[in-house]
Amino acid sequence: MGKFEIKKDKSGQFRFNLKAGNGQVILSSEAYKTKSACENGIESVRKNSKNDAMFERKVAKNGKPYFGLKxxxxxxxxxxxxxxxxxxxASGxxxxxxxxxxxxxVDNS
Structure with missing residues (x-):
């Protein structure tokens, strides 16, 4: 079973990681100024991850594939x-x- 982990970064902003059941990070958020905004981001991931069209498949400058969720x-x-x-x-x-x-x-902030 996966989990979202909320943490506070060095600048005092909130971020989350979505981890798979094996503990591997499969999605990382941008920084949020407040915990409630971070929690809203998590709810947006829950909602938008159901729609394949919201996943943007990309290729980095080094040629490695990655994706963003909109x-x-x-x-x-x-x-x-x-x-x-x-x-x-695609497995990710x-x-x-x-x-x-x-x-x-899980709130680790």
Whole structure:
């Protein structure tokens, strides 16, 4: 079972990571000024991860594939790590789709 972990960064802003059942980070958020905004980001991931069209598949300058997840307003709410191949990126997207809707929230802030 996946989980969202909320943390506070060095600048005092809030971020979350979505982790798969094996503990691997599969999606990381941008920084939020407040915890409530961070929690709203988590709810947006839950909602938008159900729609494949909200996943933007990208290729980094170094040629490695990764993806971003967009909210309904078009703003990116999370990004993946870099993957070795397009198929491993597709597995990462599938893992977000599987884990995000029911993942519990752990507040480590």
């Amino acid at each position: 909210a309904s307003n078009g703003q990116e709410i999370g990004a993946s790590q870099m993957y070795a191949s397009a198929s491993s990126m 997207i599938a893992s977000v789709k599987k884990n995000a809707p029911s993942a519990k929230v």
